[in-house]
Amino acid sequence: MDNLSNSSGSTGNSANDRRHSSDHNSTTHTSPMDIDGAPAPIAAPARVVPPHQEVKIIHRDINTYVGFANLPKQWHRKSIRRGFNFNLLCVGQSGLGKSTLINTLFNKDIYDLHQSEIGEDDFVSNEEEEEDNDRVKIDTISTTIEENGVELNLTVIEAPGFGDFIDNTNSWEPIIDEINSRFDQYLDSENKIDRSNIIHEDNRIHACLYFIEPTGHNLKALDLKFMEMIHTKCNLIPIISKSDILDDNEIFEFKNVIKQQLLENNIEYFKPPTYAVDDSESIAMTEQLYDLIPYAIVGGEQGTRSRSYPWGIIEVDNPQHCDFVFLRDVLIKNFMEELREKTNTVLYENYRSNKLKSLGIKQDNSVFREYDPELKELEDKKLHEAKLAKLETEMKTVFQQKVSEKEKKLQKSESELFQRHKEMKDKLTKQLKALEEKKHQLEMSLANQVSNSPVQSKKKGFLR
Known part of the structure; x- marks a missing residue:
């Protein structure tokens, strides 16, 4: 029993020593077989990391010769x-x-x-x-x-x-x-x-x-x-x-x-x-x-x-x-x-x-222009304004045409009325002149009859 305990103790001491050694070097890792109780693999020797060295920076001039200066050649x-x-x-x-x-x-x-x-x-x-x-x-x-x-x-x-x-x-x-x-x-x-x-x-x-x-x-x-x-x-x-x-x-x-x-x-x-x-x-x-x-x-x-x-x-x-x-x-x-x-x-x-x-060959310049929304909006606005201006001009033209036609019609009616008034006035003037001539003729004929009839003596008395 003592031997067993000694052996187990020695085994535990060796395991502790290995654990301490692992903790000290931080280079060995426990594998799944170690956890299951299988024999642990032999630890790899520790790698010595060399001390950090300074990186040497090479400075170069960025204004070096590229070569496009040879284009003229x-x-x-x-x-x-x-x-x-x-x-x-x-x-x-x-x-x-x-x-x-x-x-x-x-x-x-x-x-x-x-x-x-x-x-x-x-x-x-x-x-x-x-x-x-x-x-x-x-x-x-x-x-x-x-x-x-x-x-x-x-x-x-x-x-x-x-x-x-x-x-x-x-x-x-x-x-x-x-x-x-x-x-x-x-x-x-x-x-x-x-x-x-x-x-x-x-x-x-x-x-x-x-x-x-x-x-x-x-x-x-x-x-x-x-x-x-x-x-x-x-x-x-x-x-x-x-x-x-x-x-x-x-x-x-x-x-x-x-x-x-x-x-x-x-x-x-x-x-x-x-x-x-x-x-x-x-x-x-x-x-x-x-x-x-x-x-x-x-x-x-x-x-x-x-x-x-x-x-x-x-x-x-x-x-x-x-x-x-x-x-x-x-x-x-x-x-x-x-x-x-x-x-x-x-x-x-x-x-x-x-x-x-x-x-008859024409070029569409819009094909060679890039699309610009702002420019497109301005062009649409200009086109709309031009369209409105055209409609306004056409409406003014139609209005002026109708007014002109109405004025011509009124002038024609006025002219016709004046002509009719003149004709009626001339007709009345002719009728008046004809009546006056007829009156004059009647008066003349009456005067002639009076002058040609014998003079009758006036009778005295109540009854004549």
Whole structure:
């Protein structure tokens, strides 16, 4: 018995020791088998938790380079790969140096100066010339020019015969028809299912160089009429050709006369735009380019960029000799993209809108507006007020109409009464006059009878 008690006591002591050890370490848990009396599993060794370490914070600058600043480079790369199109219209009388100026502008022999003026073919037969000599023709020449890896697909459109006839009535119509036809072709391309080549098929005219004869006086009626018809369809740039026959004072006065005539006839020419990011020097240069219009131009001789005279040499690229460099800045160097953009966003859009409206196509602007309950309520209120105003106007109109009809009816009745009164009065007057005449006749007849009857003596006495 003692042994049993000792063993049980030792067992209890060991259990107590394990319990104390469990409470001390707080790492062992009693399982269901322990509760049921099953042998307890061996306790897992205690895990030592390392002391808390400080987290190292890395500070980074949030204003790092994102990359969208490379968008201009991406656009530049895309533009170089795609190339550029530019369509230039040249209009003026023969002999004003159009072909020479085009060759000088693009520094390439686009036209053979040994041949006749732009667009004239030496191989055309006399019969064909006689058939076409009464109408302005449209000639086109295209070429590709490359400069520093940039390709320009240039198309020059010219109208030979313009202003060369004795009767130039409606001589501008073929040119206007050509511009409208190119707009229509681009509009058809926009309406196609496949529009992938629409950029390469852009044949719209981006600028018009109108060559003015250097008379030094006023513009001719043909000049004003043509520019009036074309300034709303393409970017008009008037130039004074062969200005070397005028001195500086004559050129200055001629420019002022041209500007005044264009202003009086509401003719607008291309104005180089300015932007908020431009510095003062760029803005001043742009304003100078605008003030110098129309540009006084001198074309270079074949193979050179100058003209030699007995009294000296005129350098085409010298701004003190002519305005060629300013024309080149506006047309090519600084504002070619603005010419293309204005053609696309202003001139073509105006033509497109008018064309669609003429076809009876209307746009429902409500489709493109977001629904706004307050705005909708205001619109309904305006519509209701307009409806009430319309009803009020109609009621007033009907009331005025009825009042007018009633007044006319009363006036008619009054007129009829007056007419009836007048007729009755006239009738009574006639009757009175007839009675008076009858009375007068009776009196006269009675007087005659009395005068004709014998006088009887009066009898005396009571009885007579």
